[in-house]
Amino acid sequence: AQGLGRNRYQFYSPEMNERALELIGLEGDLRFAIERDELFLVYQPQISLETGEVIGFEALVRWQHPVRGLISPAHFIPVAEESGLIVDIGNWVLKTACCQYVEWMDEGLVSGTIAVNVSAHQFRQPDFIDTVEEALIRCGLRPEHLELELTESVVMHGIEDVLCKLEELDQLGIKLAIDDFGTGYSSLSYLKQFPLFRLKIDQSFTKVLPEDLEGGAIAKAIIQMGHTLGLEVIAEGIETSEQRQFLQALSCDSGQGYLFAKPLSVKECPGFLRNFRES
Ligand code: C2E
Ligand code: CA
Ligand code: CA
Ligand code: CA
Numbered sequence: 001a002q003g004l005g006r007n008r009y010q011f012y013s014p015e016m017n018e019r020a021l022e023l024i025g026l027e028g029d030l031r032f033a034i035e036r037d038e039l040f041l042v043y044q045p046q047i048s049l050e051t052g053e054v055i056g057f058e059a060l061v062r063w064q065h066p067v068r069g070l071i072s073p074a075h076f077i078p079v080a081e082e083s084g085l086i087v088d089i090g091n092w093v094l095k096t097a098c099c100q101y102v103e104w105m106d107e108g109l110v111s112g113t114i115a116v117n118v119s120a121h122q123f124r125q126p127d128f129i130d131t132v133e134e135a136l137i138r139c140g141l142r143p144e145h146l147e148l149e150l151t152e153s154v155v156m157h158g159i160e161d162v163l164c165k166l167e168e169l170d171q172l173g174i175k176l177a178i179d180d181f182g183t184g185y186s187s188l189s190y191l192k193q194f195p196l197f198r199l200k201i202d203q204s205f206t207k208v209l210p211e212d213l214e215g216g217a218i219a220k221a222i223i224q225m226g227h228t229l230g231l232e233v234i235a236e237g238i239e240t241s242e243q244r245q246f247l248q249a250l251s252c253d254s255g256q257g258y259l260f261a262k263p264l265s266v267k268e269c270p271g272f273l274r275n276f277r278e279s
Contacts, residue, residue: 098141114146
């Protein structure tokens with residue numbers, strides 16, 4: 001970098017170095033996060049817009065780092081994806097969420113479905129279906145109570161293999177949802193072939209409601225298309241009652257967001273369920 005003079009800082013800035021080191025450090029720590037019991041799940045309720053009842057929960061992973069504190073999945077899931085650690089983490093999430101849900105079902109607190117996020121790398125594992133089945137068996141959860149959330153980029157990539165896998169999961173009785181719908185690239189003709197149960201409208205469309213006309217038009221289009229294809233539609237990121245009303249008027253089936261509840265700890269869920277049913 002000698003001859004570059006002060007220009008070298010354009011290519012190799014201290015900030016970049018710090019960022020790279022941080023990611024490397026994070027990856028090293030993440031490798032041990034499961035065995036050190038640093039990962040945990042929080043659960044966000046999903047609500048029927050028609051009846052106001054809880055129809056299920058989405059499991060969301062958290063990392064309590066011993067030094068850095070709580071780390072958001074938006075920060076460490078990409079690291080986990082790139083390093084392949086997401087496979088072990090994803091399996092841990094799946095098993096933990098399924099077993100937790102069985103516990104709540106046995107206590108009569110919940111019915112409906114537990115939704116689990118599946119990343120691209122995880123879905124592409126040849127033994128993905130086996131690990132899903134194993135989680136169900138080990139926890140004693142019936143497949144119709146499990147929903148897998150896949151993004152458009154996961155299902156629109158390598159369509160032949162994907163279709164086979166989705167069909168196998170569907171045969172098992174597991175529900176399939178497309179997450180963050182509208183933010184990726186979906187081929188509508190493939191969408192029609194996939195054995196899907198639900199579309200999740202991304203929160204970027206929900207959060208601009210009810211004022212934003214384009215967001216409203218997109219939400220409306222997704223709901224109509226979803227219903228035409230025989231799918232349920234859920235909106236994520238509902239924060240205000242105006243948003244809820246707007247979506248309900250468009251016949252959106254269900255919703256998720258801070259208006260109803262933030263993602264809750266295992267401890268908070270039973271109390272939430274008792275109170276929410278009463279209101
Ligand atoms: P996502 O699957 O789209 O999850 C929704 C995110 O929106 C969650 O962020 C949730 O806490 C947040 N959220 C929920 N309601 C509201 C709301 O009303 N307003 C706003 N502004 N945000 C809301 P979180 O938990 O930080 O997760 C971020 C992303 O990390 C998730 O996005 C998902 O892509 C990924 N992720 C989380 N857990 C897992 C996991 O177990 N496996 C995989 N592969 N990815 C995960
Ligand atoms: Ca999700
Ligand atoms: Ca989402
Ligand atoms: Ca999202």
